[in-house]
Amino acid sequence: MTTLRHQDLNFGSIKEVDGSSIILHANFLERECGGIKLCAEVGAYVNCGGAHGDTICNISKVQISEVEKTIRTDNGLEIVREERKIVTLSILGSATHGKFRRGTKRLPTINCEAYFLSSDQLNCLIGIDLREDKEHFCVTDDSDDDQTYLNLDKLMGRHVAILGTTGSGKSCTVASIMQSILLSYDCPRILFFDIHDEYPSAFGYNENTPSALFKEKTNSIPWSKFSLPYWFLDLEEFFGVYNLEPGSNQKAIIKRLITKLKEDEAKSEGLLNIVVSADTPVYFNVDALVDELENEKNSQTNTTNKKPYESLLLKLQAVRQDTRYSFLHREIDSKLSIVDYFKFILGLDESESYLNILDLSGLPTEVRAVCVGVISRLCFDFKYWDLDPENIPLNLVLEEAHAYIPEEKDSKYNISKERVERIAKEGRKYGIGLTVVTQRPSNVSTTVLSQCGTYISLRLTNDLDQNKIKRLLPDTLESQVDFLPSLRDGEAFVSGDSINLPRKVQFKVPNPMPRSNDVRYHKSWKLGKPDSYSLKALVESWHKQDKSE
Incomplete structure (x- = not known):
C-alpha cells in the first residue's frame, strides 16, 4: 500500500483546527518527489497524518503574512520582520485502510504534520481498477496526467x-x-x-x-x-396545451366527454379489463370531441348555459387549425399507441x-x-x-x-x-x-x-x-x-x-x-456571405418552421 506520509512531501504543521477547516504554517510551498514538483495551490490535495489517522483535505487558501519578532543579538534586542506561510485546508474525508471515505471520525491535532499528495497516491486512494470496476468511466483525455x-x-x-x-x-x-x-x-x-x-x-x-x-x-x-399525440395528455396537461380555462364547468364537461370517447375506443379496439379515465393514454378523436361539444351546445336553451361550450369550442378549434401545433395531431390517422410511442422516443x-x-x-x-x-x-x-x-x-x-x-x-x-x-x-x-x-x-x-x-x-x-x-x-x-x-x-x-x-x-x-x-464574426465580416447563401431558402424554412433543409 502506498504511504500517504512521504517525508519528501512534508511541507508544514497544523496550528489551528475547527469543525470544517484547518490552518497550518508551511515550511515550504513547493516540494519535489520522484521528479514531480507539487505546489501549495488552491485545489491541491493534502493529507494531515498523525496519531488520529489520515485526514484528506484540499487547499482552499494560501497566503503569506509578515509578523514582527524580537530577537536577541550582540547589539541587544532587535525587531525583525518574518514571513509566515499560512495555508487553509478544507476537510474532505479520511483514508481508511488506504481508501478514501467521506467524513472523518477524528480531527487532526495541533502540530500534526501535513503532506502533499501525488497523483499516484490519489489514484491509490480512489481505488478504481477498470479491469474489474465497470461502474466508473473516464471523462478526461488519454494524455491528461490527472485522469478522472x-x-x-x-x-x-x-x-x-x-x-x-x-x-x-x-x-x-x-x-x-x-x-x-x-x-x-x-x-x-x-x-x-x-x-x-x-x-x-x-x-x-x-x-x-x-x-x-x-x-x-x-x-x-x-x-x-x-410528435406528442394529444390523447397521451392527462386532463391537466390537455387544458394546459389547448389553453383552456380549468373552470369547474368546463373541466367537468371535457372530463366527461373525453372519458366517454376513450371508453368507446377501448371497446372498439377490444381493450378489455382496463381502467379507462380521462387520463388513460388511449386514443380518442379530437374532432369527435368538437362535434360532441357542438351538439351539447345546441341542445342548451339558455344562453348562459351555452357560454362554456362556446369558449371550449373556440379554443379547441384554434389549436386544431394552428400549424404550430401540428405535432399534436400528426399521428391522428394511425391512432398511435403508447407502446409504439415509447418505441419511437426511447x-x-x-x-x-x-x-x-x-x-x-x-x-x-x-x-x-x-x-x-x-x-x-x-x-x-x-x-x-x-x-x-x-x-x-x-x-x-x-x-x-x-x-x-x-x-x-x-x-x-x-x-x-x-x-x-x-x-x-x-x-x-x-x-x-x-x-x-x-x-x-x-x-x-x-x-x-x-x-x-x-x-x-x-x-x-x-x-x-x-x-x-x-x-x-x-x-x-x-x-x-x-x-x-x-x-x-x-x-x-x-x-x-x-x-x-x-x-x-x-x-x-x-x-x-x-x-x-x-x-466567427471576423471571418464572415471579412469575406462576406457565401456564394451558396439563399435568402429565399431561409424564408422557406421560416415558413415551414423546419430548419432541417
Whole structure:
C-alpha cells in the first residue's frame, strides 16, 4: 500500500483546527518527489497524518503574512520582520485502510504534520481498477496526467447538474460526457431534450464530421418528425396545451366527454379489463370531441348555459387549425399507441437506439414547458409501472432547464415543474434520473437542483449563480466556488456522489463537436456571405418552421 506520509512531501504543521477547516504554517510551498514538483495551490490535495489517522483535505487558501519578532543579538534586542506561510485546508474525508471515505471520525491535532499528495497516491486512494470496476468511466483525455473517473450509477441514478455561463463549454461538456458513456457502455438509455437542435452533429448527424460509431447508437428525431399525440395528455396537461380555462364547468364537461370517447375506443379496439379515465393514454378523436361539444351546445336553451361550450369550442378549434401545433395531431390517422410511442422516443424497437435526441426547437414557446412536462411524466409512468427498475434504467437530459423549470412561480410552468420535481424526488427508486443543464442556476427550481447528487460547475461569473451553488454544496466546499469565474473553457469543478474526490476537471474535447461554437464574426465580416447563401431558402424554412433543409 502506498504511504500517504512521504517525508519528501512534508511541507508544514497544523496550528489551528475547527469543525470544517484547518490552518497550518508551511515550511515550504513547493516540494519535489520522484521528479514531480507539487505546489501549495488552491485545489491541491493534502493529507494531515498523525496519531488520529489520515485526514484528506484540499487547499482552499494560501497566503503569506509578515509578523514582527524580537530577537536577541550582540547589539541587544532587535525587531525583525518574518514571513509566515499560512495555508487553509478544507476537510474532505479520511483514508481508511488506504481508501478514501467521506467524513472523518477524528480531527487532526495541533502540530500534526501535513503532506502533499501525488497523483499516484490519489489514484491509490480512489481505488478504481477498470479491469474489474465497470461502474466508473473516464471523462478526461488519454494524455491528461490527472485522469478522472465518474461513477455511472451515482451520476445517472442520483441526478446531475451541469452548470455554466454561456460560452463556458457547457454544450461541449454535455456532449463529451454522453460520448464517453456511449464508448464505455453497450446499452445506455438516454432521452435528450434538445431545445436548439445543436446536439445531433455531435453524434454523427453532420456530413462534414460523420461518425458511424456514434450514429449507429443514436436516433435523432428532427422537429419535422416529432410528435406528442394529444390523447397521451392527462386532463391537466390537455387544458394546459389547448389553453383552456380549468373552470369547474368546463373541466367537468371535457372530463366527461373525453372519458366517454376513450371508453368507446377501448371497446372498439377490444381493450378489455382496463381502467379507462380521462387520463388513460388511449386514443380518442379530437374532432369527435368538437362535434360532441357542438351538439351539447345546441341542445342548451339558455344562453348562459351555452357560454362554456362556446369558449371550449373556440379554443379547441384554434389549436386544431394552428400549424404550430401540428405535432399534436400528426399521428391522428394511425391512432398511435403508447407502446409504439415509447418505441419511437426511447429507441425500443428492433433496431435499438440508445441515445435519443428530441429536437424541440420548433415548439411554440408558450407550450414548450407543458410538452417537456408531459414527456417527462410519460417517462416516469413508464418506469413507475416497470416491475424491475433495472430493466431499462433511463436518464433524461434537460437542456436549457431554466426555460421550463424556473424558480419563479408562474402558472404556465406548473405542469413542467411538478412533473420534473417529482422525478427529482422519486425517480431514483424507479430507475429514472435527470441531467439538468443550465446557464442560470439561480433561475432553476431549487427543488430540482437540491436533489442532484453531482454538480459539474463550469465557469460562472454571475454572483447570484455562484451563491446558489454555494448554498447547494457542502460547507467544506464553499470556498471552491470562488474560483469558478476563472475556469477555462471545458474545465469544471466536479463534486458529489459520482466522484470520489471533488476536483477541477478538464473534460476531453468531444469529437465530433455539437453545433454550439461561437460565431466567427471576423471571418464572415471579412469575406462576406457565401456564394451558396439563399435568402429565399431561409424564408422557406421560416415558413415551414423546419430548419432541417
